[in-house]
Amino acid sequence: MPSPDEAKTAVVLLDTREHTPEHEHAVHLKLAERLAALLGIEHIEHPAQLQHDHRYYYMPTDTLIDAHPQHELDIRSDQDLFGGKVSQPYMATKAISHPLPAGGDSPTGWTDSFARQASDALLRGYSVFSKADARHAASLLLREGPVRVKPVLAKAGRGQTVIDHIEQLEPLLKLMDDHQLGVWGLVLEENLVEVRTLSVGQVRVAGMTLSYHGTQQLTRDNQGCEVYGGSDLILVRGGYDALLQLPLEDHLRLAVTQAMAYEQAAERNFEGFIASRRNYDIARGRNPQGHWRSGVLEQSWRIGGASSAEVLALQAFRDEPSLQRLRASTHEIFGTAQLPADATLFYQGDDSELGQLSKFARIREHDHRE
Structure with missing residues (x-):
């Protein structure tokens, strides 16, 4: 205390x-x-x-x-x-998740060491900070199949485009400001199909540390676009080592170890890095050759879509010292919604930008010490 x-x-x-x-x-x-x-x-x-x-x-x-x-x-x-x-600005975005193309422009504070040390946790791709480098990176990646172009400041999966030919990149680049691109960057990476997005994270608040793994759900917004729809988390008291004590399936254990490698590379290479809320999106899917691939897409060292579940879990662990594990979930529902009886409502209304929307969280299962 x-x-x-x-x-x-x-x-x-x-x-x-x-x-x-x-x-x-x-x-x-x-x-x-x-x-x-x-x-x-x-x-x-x-x-x-x-x-x-x-x-x-x-x-x-x-x-x-x-x-x-x-x-x-x-x-x-x-x-x-x-x-x-x-x-530095780029460290706050998904731009850290890939190396530069050979000879590419780099922002202030850039280090190649992060991508080298985190290489086993990353998908194939590049981060670029100029339009010329974007063209170069796309030409390299397109040799193996379709490429996903990802603006680094977009959230909830919005703004991403999959291209099959280099000509499809130009209309996207025309919309980008050169200065903003030079500061924040742009990500190009191999496009996976049959994708399942996993979450691995940790929160440290009021002397407590909770770690978790989970899955994300997609939903359709009021315009019919597929967007983030919530997270379903399994949280444990303690660090990632406590998480690895759970009987995890192989792909989940891999996701946890990849998140750990990614985070350790950040701690080693980003001077001044501090985070109490750490969340990592890990994609598992098939590449164009049909092989299963897994890698960290991005970090979230800020309030995120799962934070309402994280905070409810912190309250539950604080209130019950014997509690060792629980399940918590967040939900984002567009249009009219009937909330379950155990929902903790965080927002419900007619948002001026997105329309009718409900956001709530739930605490589901509890496991106590024997």
């Missing part, structure tokens, strides 16, 4: 975005309130002016970047925030 002079006095919901949709803002408020309850402190919403105070507990809407002056906050460890902090 922290000493009285180190105890947190306020939770600060730190909105770092130019625009946050209504439904996300509503969810963030409820998450902040529940984190405040876990920590036993009050909640501050969008303070007009922040004093640099080590007694604040921050909940940023995105991974914090040291290179941005407004993010020079008093964050010294993973006990100071729910989320993460890195030193």
